[in-house]
Amino acid sequence: MVTERLPAKISEKSEEKKIAPASPIGIFDSGVGGLTVLAEIMRQLPNEDVIYIADSARVPYGGRPPEEIIKINQELIPYLIDQGVKLIIMACGTSSSIAYPVLKDKYKVHIIGLIEPGVRAALSATRSGTIGVIATAGTIHSQAYQKTLQSMKKTGLPAGREIKIAAEACPLFVPLIEGGFIETEETRKVAKEYLKPLLKEEIDTLILGCTHYPHLVKVLNALTGGKVVLVDPAEEAVAEAKGLLQKAGTMKGKTFPPRYEYLVTGSVAQFQDVGSRLLGKLITHARQARLPTPERSDGGQVHLPLK
Template sequence: MADVHNIDRVTTQRIATKIGPGSKEGKQSPSSPIGIFDSGVGGLTVFRELQRQLPNEDIIYIADTARVPYGGRSPQEIIKINHQIINYLIKQGVKLIIMACGTSSAIAYPVVKDEYKTGIISLIGPGSRAAIQASRNGYVGVIATVGTIESEAYQKRIVELHSDAEVTAVATPLLVPLVEGGFIDADETRRVLKEYLAPIIEKGCDTLILGCTHYPHLAKLIKAVVGPGITLVDPAIRAVEETKKLLTKRSLLKDNSKPAKYTFLVTGSVVQFQDLGSKLMGKPIIGAKQVRL
């Protein structure tokens, strides 16, 4: 897969001209919702963290399940998809967007981050900073999709933050399909995790970034494989902390005068998303609607 930082500029501009940016960005207010998107149910880990840290905020969540997973797609295709989703969310009047997808954060964020006035939060920077702070020996592991690993987004950012850091990055392409298929506690998932995590353990990493938002759903299984000596880092926690700081800086935090409202939009099967999402969240997700982007 091509390095996102070296994508042909003409190609990128052609994509942007055809399908984004260009959506009208209206006036934002504290009552405007926050937009979150992912290829599927993985971003619900970010949604849950947003609920915990910012319980007053209205949220629009887009699950692009019709195109899950993103990890094996070309950078150009991922950028095109991100423009489509971001433009859609802006039309809904969101005040900030969280890329609740590791692949989008790694590949599309460097391209789209300066194309919009609306703030966009990725997971790479927050996850890398959290890992450097958590590591005691400077050996950091990363598991993520093929697209994220081949972009080297985490590897480069971690070394920028700590020049002596040693990064062991492992592509784990089977994990997203396993989560989306509901195989959260299956023997097959355990077997796959043992194989994927072996290089992390062998290298002596003391910190492991869960570089895809689907992976915190597997945190218990991952912890059982790596043992107590490796700290798991969920980038969502730091990403939401940075979301809160940005909203505070822009005076866009919503007060508690009205209950938070949650909207779930799905490009694939609504029933499948609601069933699996409810299982993963431990509470019902209802009222999701299908949308065409």
């Protein structure tokens, strides 16, 4: 098996590679969730090459402290930049809510998070102004969606319209999805419990605040009776990326077929199996990526030492 070693340290001012239309887009997530973003890239930017990091050795991110989330992002972002990416999408709701505000301006490559794109889409979709948010515990506790909804409502809603926000952490969704338990009875029961307080508030729009959650669209639609608009921030985020590439003149043409490179810090076999089913395309060439100096704790998950 080919192994890609992620370097222990890369300076934020590491030597830049020249960005060109043929340069890839970089995306990362704690596992298969970011494949929802990749699917949008395939749809909206079908010619683009992509480097995808699935940091499944540390899944889920949602229960980790903010400083650890930032540390993880400080490892993955410079690595992607070192690979010559022209743009990075944080294909992870937890990273977008916690690390994006801290790191978005620290690198010369443009970084796109998911919070503002998701909020824009939700404000456009809501009729009543009552918006629900489901996400990891880390994202909900950060108040990122709640604060951004309040700050953007003036430009996204008719004058005088107020919004009501109902938020719910859904910590079991990511492990269920990573395990491939998508449309099972267990998943339906868990989802029903998570949605109860939100439906009680009569939401008409629901932000799927973790990139794993769009994989549960069928389950969520069934439980809401199709009466709630489900907002996937990936669509708006990739549209933003497309606009930036067009403006910079760095969109890749149809010269060569797109290449998708997958680097996985956890089980390659599991990523390929579950990822292929979720993406709807066969993934057969993922590579193992080793994290620097890992320390094993917490049931065998990989934690990098914080400094």
